Amino acid sequence: MFGIWGHEKAAEITYYALHALQHRGQDGAGIVTYENEEWMLHKDVGLLNDVFSRGQLERLSGRHAIGQIHYVHGANVGYDNVQPHLFQSQKDSLAIVHSGNITNAYELRGELERSGSIFQTESDTELLAHLIRRQGAHIDAHAIQTALENIVGAYAFLLMTQDCMYVALDPYGIRPLSIGKLHGAYVAASESCAFDLIGAEKMFEVQPGELIRIADDGIHRKTIQRVKKQQLCAMEYVYFSRPDSDLQYVNVHAARKRMGIQLAKEASVCADVVTGVPDSSISAAIGYAEASNLPYEIGLIKNRYVGRTFIKPSQELREQGVKMKLSPVKGIVAGKRVVMVDDSIVRGTTSKKIVTMLKEAGAAQVHVRIASPAVTNPCFYGIDMSTKQELFAANYTLEEMCDIIGADSLAYLSPEGLEKAIVATTNDSSKGICNACFTGNYPVAKESKMLQAKTAE
Structure with a gap:
């Protein structure tokens, strides 16, 4: 994932940053921007170069952007599941990208569907949009915090509205996420190697349970959920991350x-x-x-x-x-x-x-x-x-x-x-690793019926 707030070439910078993150997924790519009350989105299946091979990047104007490289796991196959997801309404619209997996997604989806929600994708990411909307018409930090408190699992979210960008990390910090600065703009990325490619300076790593609001008036950090010890995915060190990235400042x-x-x-x-x-x-x-x-x-x-x-x-x-x-x-x-x-x-x-x-x-x-x-x-x-x-x-x-x-x-x-x-x-x-795939010691409680069933297999 990558996001930028407050740069004239937001889409172009996002494109190059996603190049540095191509190793994290090869199944799809997308970028969404916002300018003058207009959302512009382009996404498709395939590698980043293929998705943006025919001049689509030039049509994505605006000073704010978020994007993602898509990695298929589970049922998240096909165009509809490629991110970013854009949800537009008469008042507050919202774009979301997500890294990780929500372990109580099955229960949440059923609950939301029974209350009237209609889902367009099989992606866990869409759940957050429905949970936020359930808090009322206005999208703000309180609505996002309340929505996140219903979610169990591993997640790193970037959310963009008309007037700000939100960054959220699960209470265990299982997926990596960092904040940086590029001239006067703020950037967020799954790995610090994206900052190196675009010439951004890394400011800090998002802490477990943090909800960060980034707007024209700066950065506002708030811890909404906390655990005693971070459990960053060990496979990030073993396989997923690029060798020039830093995780937990290592x-x-x-x-x-x-x-x-x-x-x-x-x-x-x-x-x-x-x-x-x-x-x-x-x-x-x-x-x-x-x-x-x-x-x-x-x-x-x-x-x-x-x-x-x-x-x-x-x-x-x-x-x-x-x-x-x-x-x-x-x-x-x-x-x-x-x-x-x-x-x-x-x-x-x-x-x-x-x-x-x-x-x-x-x-x-x-x-x-x-x-x-x-x-x-x-x-x-x-x-x-x-x-x-x-x-x-x-x-x-x-x-x-x-x-x-x-x-x-x-x-x-x-x-x-x-x-x-x-x-x-x-x-x-306070720093540790999630080694559940090696030891069976899962840091997040097995609250999902689907998770319990799969673990027993």
């Missing part, structure tokens, strides 16, 4: 490198060379190599024109993407005992194909090292891992997994090692 590359160093301490192996799976595993592979006194080499080459396979919406597309995306470097791996460092194993298909490619390229041995713990539990907070049936480590032992992917050995980073690599460096007891 650089992602540095955190991943520490994961690799810790992994080498926990799971060393006799080998000749270390390689990482491009791109999110490179930092951990470098750390593993340094800690093991082994050379780090580029043993796998990535086709830069193929997207991220983990976030593709179907298994068939993920498998095809792996074939197109990676190629082994025979001159590096042939005859060598290779340590292949990857960030995670979710479904197992990618790992099996990479090990096969390396051995077909002549690798004498392939030892797989995963720079995160085993993913054994579904995620209900915005990552497409919704049932245990699809999770590799939830259905096989370590020995079985090693045999299935064809590796000579397989080892994961421990949950304690992951937390040490990420959190221990902050020296802040």
Whole structure:
């Protein structure tokens, strides 16, 4: 997500900022602007460049804008679910973008429908608009706060009205969100790398439970819900975020490198060379190599024109993407005992194909090292891992997994090692990570019947 308030080139800046966030989703993109009592919206399925390839950007005038890169998870497929969502009325209109997942969405939707609401999409995001409207005709901080108090789950919201932009983060801070400044304008983004691309200065990270109002008279911050400890999604460090981003004021590359160093301490192996799976595993592979006194080499080459396979919406597309995306470097791996460092194993298909490619390229041995713990539990907070049936480590032992992917050995980073690599460096007891997909310890109460049912599967 990205938003900007108070810049003559709001749409153009939003477009470039979303480029920096393209890694977070490849299923759709959109931008909405407001000027002179007129809302202008363009969105579609596909990559950002494809969505804005025919001059649509020039038609989005105005000094205020919000936009999003769409990542499909659950049922949020198709044009109608691409954000931003725009809700227009005779008095106050509203545009919304959202990152995360509302775990009590099923109950809220049923309640709202029984009271007369008619939904246009399957997206959780639309729920907030209906909850706000239920507070009355006028959209203000009080109406938004009351609406948010009904929501359970992981969320980061950007909301834009005719006269201000609101920024909201769930009480646990599961999804990342930061505020910055670009000359006289204020900006908000899911990752700080978006600020770097547009030349904005990062001011602060939105705190869990904060509701922030940004208008021409400045920034107004209010804590509306609070918990003792932030639970930022561990997968943001492991996979999702760019290495040049900072989360909880911790650089992602540095955190991943520490994961690799810790992994080498926990799971060393006799080998000749270390390689990482491009791109999110490179930092951990470098750390593993340094800690093991082994050379780090580029043993796998990535086709830069193929997207991220983990976030593709179907298994068939993920498998095809792996074939197109990676190629082994025979001159590096042939005859060598290779340590292949990857960030995670979710479904197992990618790992099996990479090990096969390396051995077909002549690798004498392939030892797989995963720079995160085993993913054994579904995620209900915005990552497409919704049932245990699809999770590799939830259905096989370590020995079985090693045999299935064809590796000579397989080892994961421990949950304690992951937390040490990420959190221990902050020296802040209020900062923590959500590691529910690794441990089953969900920070948000399982209040949704759907969540309870899926967890039991």
